[in-house]
Amino acid sequence: MKIDIVEICGKKTVTREDGRVINQILMENWDRTDQFQIDFRNLMVASVSFIDEAFGSLALCNTSSELKRKLIFQNMVPYDRKLLNDIIVLRLRQQTVASREACSLAPAGKNA
Amino acid sequence: MVLRYPNRIVVAHSNQLLSYSQQARDSQDAEVVFDLFKTTFVTPFGIVLLAGTISECLGQGKKIKYRPPRNRKAKKFLYGMGFYKFFRFPDEPHKLESPHVQLRRLDSINPLLTDQIIDVFNYAITMTEGLQGSLRLAINELMTNAFDHSGSEKGCYVCAQAYEKIIRLCVADFGVGLLARLGSKYDLKDSYSAIKLAVQEGITTRSQQAGGLGLWHIQRFIKVNEGKMCILSGDGKALWDFKGPKSRLRKQTMHLPFSGTIINLEINVDRESIYFLTGEEDQIF
Numbered sequence: 001m002k003i004d005i006v007e008i009c010g011k012k013t014v015t016r017e018d019g020r021v022i023n024q025i026l027m028e029n030w031d032r033t034d035q036f037q038i039d040f041r042n043l044m045v046a047s048v049s050f051i052d053e054a055f056g057s058l059a060l061c062n063t064s065s066e067l068k069r070k071l072i073f074q075n076m077v078p079y080d081r082k083l084l085n086d087i088i089v090l091r092l093r094q095q096t097v098a099s100r101e102a103c104s105l106a107p108a109g110k111n112a
Numbered sequence: 113m114v115l116r117y118p119n120r121i122v123v124a125h126s127n128q129l130l131s132y133s134q135q136a137r138d139s140q141d142a143e144v145v146f147d148l149f150k151t152t153f154v155t156p157f158g159i160v161l162l163a164g165t166i167s168e169c170l171g172q173g174k175k176i177k178y179r180p181p182r183n184r185k186a187k188k189f190l191y192g193m194g195f196y197k198f199f200r201f202p203d204e205p206h207k208l209e210s211p212h213v214q215l216r217r218l219d220s221i222n223p224l225l226t227d228q229i230i231d232v233f234n235y236a237i238t239m240t241e242g243l244q245g246s247l248r249l250a251i252n253e254l255m256t257n258a259f260d261h262s263g264s265e266k267g268c269y270v271c272a273q274a275y276e277k278i279i280r281l282c283v284a285d286f287g288v289g290l291l292a293r294l295g296s297k298y299d300l301k302d303s304y305s306a307i308k309l310a311v312q313e314g315i316t317t318r319s320q321q322a323g324g325l326g327l328w329h330i331q332r333f334i335k336v337n338e339g340k341m342c343i344l345s346g347d348g349k350a351l352w353d354f355k356g357p358k359s360r361l362r363k364q365t366m367h368l369p370f371s372g373t374i375i376n377l378e379i380n381v382d383r384e385s386i387y388f389l390t391g392e393e394d395q396i397f
Contacts, residue, residue: 048249049221064396073397079241085395086246090329 001029003038005045013045019053026058033070040076051080052087059091061103114145121151121158123342123376126349129158130370133165137286137371143175152183156282157376159193159215160269164286164372166199167217167266193271211235212273213281219259219267226251229281232272236279236381237337240388246329253326254375258285278339279379286372290345303346304363310343330377335359336387340378344370 003025005013012018026036045051059067067088073081115132118125136144146166148154154162166176178201181187190196191206194214211232216225226248233239233247258268272281287293290306300306311327327343334341335354342351349364 047223048245048252052249068396071397076397081395081397082241083245084397086242086389087249088396089389090246090249 001033001036003036004041005039006041006043013043013050014047016049016053019047019050019055022054023057026054030070035070035072037072037074039074040080042075042077044077045080046083048083048087051084052091055084056087056091059088060095060099064088064092113139113141113143114147116147116149117151119150119152121148121154121162123155123157123344126157126342126344126374127364127366129161130344130366131368133161134368134370136165137168137172139174141174143177144169145177145179147179148181148186149179151181152186154181154186154189156193156271156273156280157374159190159195159271160282160284161374163195163198163215163217163271164266164269164284167269168286171266193273208273210274210276213271215269215271217267217269218255221252221255223252225270226255229270229272232274232279232281233379235274236379236383238383238386240386242389243333243387246389247333250326250329250333254283254330257326258283258287258373274381277381279377279381281377281379282374284372284374289369289371290343290373291348303348303369304350304365305348307343307345307348307350311341327375333387334377334379337380337382339380342376342378343373344376345373346370 003022005022008025009018009021012021022038029036055071058071062070073084076084113136115136117132118128121129136146146162166178169176178199181190188204188206189208191204192208192214193212194216195201196203198215198217213225213228213232216222218225229251230244230248234244239247255268255270266286268283268285270281270283272279289303290310291300291303294300294306294309298306298309300309311331331341331352334352338354338356340351340353340355342349344366347366347369349366351362351364353360353362
């Protein structure tokens with residue numbers, strides 16, 4: 001599944017609310033999609049809030065290898081890629097059995 | 113009511129200073145005098161505490177009188193840190209030479225201000241971009257907690273200053289305090305327990321969102337830097353001093369409970385080392 005950040009978000013790539021739009025698409029399609037190709041078209045996001053909300057919460061529910069297998073980040077500027085990695089690493093460290101269980105109980109489209 | 117401030121408005125005198133703040137806010141007097149005449153030294157902790165207290169009193173409709181320090185250096189420092197500008201007191205332009213973040217009140221995340229704070233940190237230490245990014249995240253989270261989840265509608269106060277050997281950063285809110293924030297979710301016996309819990313990984317006041325990175329990550333950073341972190345909330349005060357091989361946690365109980373939470377950081381200037389995230393080499397994407 002292709003997710004074009006520029007097409008979906010336009011200039012709304014700053015707040016948590018903006019990030020939630022992408023997170024909802026991912027959550028709603030997570031189980032039935034093999035791979036997400038997330039294209040940033042070299043747009044510089046540089047927003048911790050956006051990236052954490054869009055992708056960070058996935059790291060509370062999935063393993064590093066699951067994330068690596070399912071999420072392909074294309075045309076992402078190095079700054080954003082570093083930010084993404086930092087956030088994912090931090091969120092993966094936070095993952096507990098309870099947080100994974102909460103993910104499976106959460107309705108599609110909601111953050112765990 | 114006249115509050116005569118001591119010689120040093122610093123975190124070490126927090127018992128007296130927080131009592132003053134609470135007395136000013138609880139007072140039924142129509143007028144409160146903030147007398148800093150004898151003050152010779154103020155830190156960012158003192159500035160945010162004074163600013164928040166004065167703002168609270170003004171919000172209650174009290175009349176405020178301010179007596180500036182006699183000490184020229186202290187007065188200039190307050191000018192330079194934007195204290196006079198903040199309250200539109202008669203100002204004298206004075207630019208501080210070392211990096212600093214002027215007193216600000218925030219009610220939402222301000223990425224430029226977070227960048228300014230990181231710039232002040234960069235003056236003191238050499239950090240990888242990965243660490244800078246994660247500290248940005250942690251500072252944003254601290255501020256989000258303050259204005260979004262503390263119950264305070266008045267936002268949070270921030271100010272930072274680089275000194276020759278140390279950086280001081282203070283973030284404060286005048287909300288309900290950590291015990292009230294965390295008490296509904298966790299079983300806690302007092303403010304000190306709430307403070308200790310708040311610095312643990314993954315502890316958050318949010319029920320529907322991820323969080324709990326801020327204090328935990330900042331504490332990790334301060335530990336590596338052998339700096340100090342002090343959190344004051346309610347009648348609790350916890351001071352982590354990471355200097356030397358044995359870190360110490362000191363507990364103190366305030367005479368008068370303070371409504372709100374103050375986080376005061378002291379970061380050592382260390383230009384010899386390079387600071388990076390553990391596992392930074394493990395890039396997932």
